[in-house]
Amino acid sequence: MDKQNSVKFWGYRRPDGRVGVRNHVLILPTIVCATQTARQITELVQGTVSMIHQHGCAQVGADYEQTFRTYVGHGTNPNVYGVVVLGLGCETHQARKIADEIAAQSGKPVELVSIQENGGTLSAIAKGAKVAAQMVQDASALMREECDFSELIVATECGGSDACSGLSANPAVGVVSDLIVDLGGTSILAETTELIGAEHLLAKRAVDDKVAKRVYEVIDAMEKRAFSMGIDIRTGNPSPGNIRGGLSSLEEKSLGAANKSGTRPLQELIDYAQRPTKKGLVWMDTPGHDIEQLSGMVAGGAQVVLFTSGRGTPTGSPIAPVIKIATNSRMFKNMGDNMDVNAGTIIEGTETIDSVGRRLLEEIRQVSNGKLTKAEILKQHDFGIWRIGPTF
Known part of the structure; x- marks a missing residue:
């Protein structure tokens, strides 16, 4: 898909020129x-x-x-x-x-x-x-106006992963991430703790040596934070819920999580809650904690969030619609109050990764036009900030 086939939505133009999907x-x-x-x-x-x-x-x-x-x-x-x-x-x-x-x-x-x-x-x-x-x-009194997808920043994250995450929802998000980038927009990858073991794959896609070097630096810094507390993060991650969902190692979890990034070049690696300076695929250095990473990406300017889950979660944001994507059909039915899209159809063989990715692009368009997500309807206004130091 190229920019000539641009996708439009109706948004709110702000004084600084940016566009909101909510008001x-x-x-x-x-x-x-x-x-x-x-x-x-x-x-x-x-x-x-x-x-x-x-x-x-x-x-x-x-x-x-x-x-x-x-x-x-x-x-x-x-x-x-x-x-x-x-x-x-x-x-x-x-x-x-x-x-x-x-x-x-x-x-x-x-x-x-x-x-x-x-x-x-x-x-x-x-x-x-x-x-x-x-x-x-x-x-x-403010009216919506027609806007282009190139004005969107879409945040991506996964929470409560299972054995299906890296096979269904995460690669489908990778497809829509590529589509957003091709349309001139920005896709944010986060969760540094959940990319340990897959960093070499992302470094290969860096636009230059400076970005590639930064990839290894943030991974190293995250592991050292854990070591400073006397813990090897590879022994505490995956979480108990991930293990019950079928994941056996941090590398297995990371390879699945990295699928959300699609295939496009990595343009830059930004700090927590920092606004991207470039269009395309951007990595924000965040923890794996669902609420803290969500708040960081929204603070970075993301108007819409794609959130995959294999275990189910009600997570939302006070100001950004969070589209919840189930990795398997059983959980989608069980957590129907909270999940918006079912990617379990990929596992069942009734849809392809590409078709679900394109369905997600249409879901983003509808949500950007005003369709409410389940988290918004339930007023799931979660907020938390990644703490660096102790309280004094």
């Missing part, structure tokens, strides 16, 4: 102390979303910077129309600094509310709800 007003708590207040605002004001988390204070150095980058990345994600940044007032991650950075990078509406400066929780809820309600009304 959320985000209530962004910058500190764990403000998360319940944020939740109460979202309960009052339809059209708002938020998240519960444990971050925002007693963090220093690179750990502080990474959390800051993740907050800002969610606020600037094109699926967000505007942001109410909610702080306590005395935390390490000052709400005003985060609000200013979101506004400077995106040009979108941003309002600041401080619990301490507004006289406590009830007053902060009242102010936050008032400004959020106006923002939601303004957002509702």
Whole structure:
């Protein structure tokens, strides 16, 4: 498929030129102390979303910077129309600094509310709800416009893998990853821990020696993190659920996970929650933890997420639709409340990897046009940030 046969969708154009597939007003708590207040605002004001988390204070150095980058990345994600940044007032991650950075990078509406400066929780809820309600009304007046797939960043991940993951859903995602790249878009590969043992295959596809060298560096750094805790990650991964699903080794799991990357050249390898600087296939250095990697890729600007699973999971995001793909038909039926697409038909021989990949491309188009995923319907608003250092 080439760019002349481009696929279109209807999205929301933002002031910075990027395109969203959703039009959320985000209530962004910058500190764990403000998360319940944020939740109460979202309960009052339809059209708002938020998240519960444990971050925002007693963090220093690179750990502080990474959390800051993740907050800002969610606020600037094109699926967000505007942001109410909610702080306590005395935390390490000052709400005003985060609000200013979101506004400077995106040009979108941003309002600041401080619990301490507004006289406590009830007053902060009242102010936050008032400004959020106006923002939601303004957002509702924004019309969708026709956009090209080249403007999409699609995140890919797998969670709760089984013996079918590397045979059905993951290679099907690899097909759609190639299609997205060929259409001029961006596909993000993540889960560094689940690529150990397959790094040489990705290094061969690097666009230059610098990217190839970086591949080995991030794999080495991830293994050293485990060794520093007295653990060989190869003995703790696959997880118990993976083993029950039929996986026997980390290499077996990694070879299956790497299938999500398709066959196109690896353009760059970026840090956690960093926005890609190039189109095409991009690797983001993340842990294997489902929620943390999901939050990192969404902070990097991903508007849509493809999530494969052999065991079943309800995982979702507050601001990005997560398309859940079952690796086997039995689990698809058992977890029907949570799964969106069945790739188990590949195992059964009724569909090919290529046909399921193309079906996934159509699913992305429909979801980008407004079709709700199961995770969105169930309000599965998961959020977590990869911690680098200890809490001080």
